[in-house]
Amino acid sequence: MEGLLPELEMIRQDFPILERTLAGGHPLVYLDSANTSQKPQVVIDAMVDHLEHHNANVARAMHQLGVEASEAFEGGRDKVAAFLNAPSRDEVIFTKNASEALNLVARSLGDARGIDTGAAQWDRLGEGDEIVITEMEHHSNIVPWQMLAERTGATLRWFGLTDDGQLDLSDIDALITERTRIVSLTWVSNMLGTINPVADIARRAHEVGAIVVVDASQAAPQMPVDVVTSGADLLVFTSHKVVGPTGIGVLWGRRAILEQMPPFLGGGEMIATVAMERSTYAAIPHKFEAGTPPIAEAVGLGVAVDYLTSVGLDAIRRHEETITGYALEGLATLPGVRILGPRTAEQRGGAISFEVEGIHPHDIAQVLDSRGIAVRAGHHCAKPAHARFGVQSSARMSSYLYTTPAEIDAFIEGLAHTQRYFGTVPTTTGVGA
């Protein structure tokens, strides 16, 4: 099959969990990578090695282990900076996850007395100001902005969606106006799979002096993310979806913006000096990293992004597109299957949400699981996007760099089996939303 990673079998051997068999002797078919990715041996080994041989706290220990741990931790930052093509390593901030990174941004932008974006000079965010998001956001890129709007009196607005799951940009000039202070959107939808024209939207946002926040949680795993050309002023992603460990996420921001943003959490590591009356803060990135950071996790994340870079993000994107196209073809052969989101692989990432007539998504996931096939069922933390398409929940299969066409075959056969099991083989043929 043209477009697959040529070394696919070798790559699979890098991921020990793919050798698992599940109840009933079924080999694991892991199609839930948009939820969390599996981890290659090099990431596991790097974390174990760190804990076995180099463990100490960072930035404060004067002893040899402390130096080694600090170097390993900061080495993770260098690797992430390279992965993102960040102009400076200081622009890479470690958080707990992407949700925390978005909350940091929303909280800090709301606390800022004013910000000079280069294109506009703001006062403190307040009534009359607008924050623009989209209807396809993950809850983590909706709720923090709702909270910010509530706190400041600013108004929350959003892009709607077209019937084929794209952002409706027809009213972009009415939506992004002189009142717009922040535009926050996902690069790739975790539910619809849609790849958004982030740079185009950022251009419009910058014309009015707004700050552009990009949720790259689904983009970073499967396509090259270059923060310089992305158009983002601030960009977040999470380690556990890029074959790294849980417990660590990333906020990247333009230095000029980050330096004007007040701290999020106060505490150790984020200060320059503390007196009882007041404190001064450390420079970025440490200003935003209060407390002992996730050290072994940063080591693991560094190795994870290096792993993806060594395979090649362009090649991974091609692989995902090929597998996604193959899955879309397979789904089209099944009667009663409705795909939510774009129906061509070029327009989307490697997550496909779908409905099967007469069978609830939970029941689909349950029957697939009995055959060793792991998919997600539910609202995928995107309830508004589901509501837009008139569905309460959906099933979602999501592939990654280790997914094979044979696994897609098993998934399609599993779905056909599910329809037979529930005795609901509909008469309509598989067409989309």
Add this chain to the structure above:
Amino acid sequence: MSSSAPGQDLDALYQEIILDHYKNPLNAGLREPFEAEVHHVNPSCGDEVTLRVHLEGEGTEAVVADVSYAAEGCSISQASTSVLTELLIGRPVREAAVVHADFLELMHGRGKVEPDEDVLGDGIAFAGVAKFPARVKCALLAWMAWKDATSQAGGGAALEAAAPTHPTAQEDPS
């Protein structure tokens, strides 16, 4: 069709009785009169039920005159709602509370509790669900809603009169 591995016996989960209730739910729809209406959701998956309770009689003598509902969810949650109405409508709240407690005990039993058909009727079909921890919440959605609604409808005293003998009759902690 069933796989033999423990914990993955699909046919134990999807008993005929459950699929029958799913395809032909009993007492569906929202009806008048009612004293309380509640809306419960399962936040992890989005299953929802709007459930109304109509009680007749006072205090500990109250009777479940009607339970009506509009529900959206998987086969397990839909069938469980249907079975609930079949079991509880027409019973004194005190008795219904005992059925409720037995059903909860069964669902939290991890497949180790032997259900009593005299008490649970078609509810015994859910014994298999207890072996699938991820699905227990589906089966309990309507039952939690019923207890909440009955309490709000003025049935609290009757519920309490029955509850102490069943230590498992408490809110789902998960």
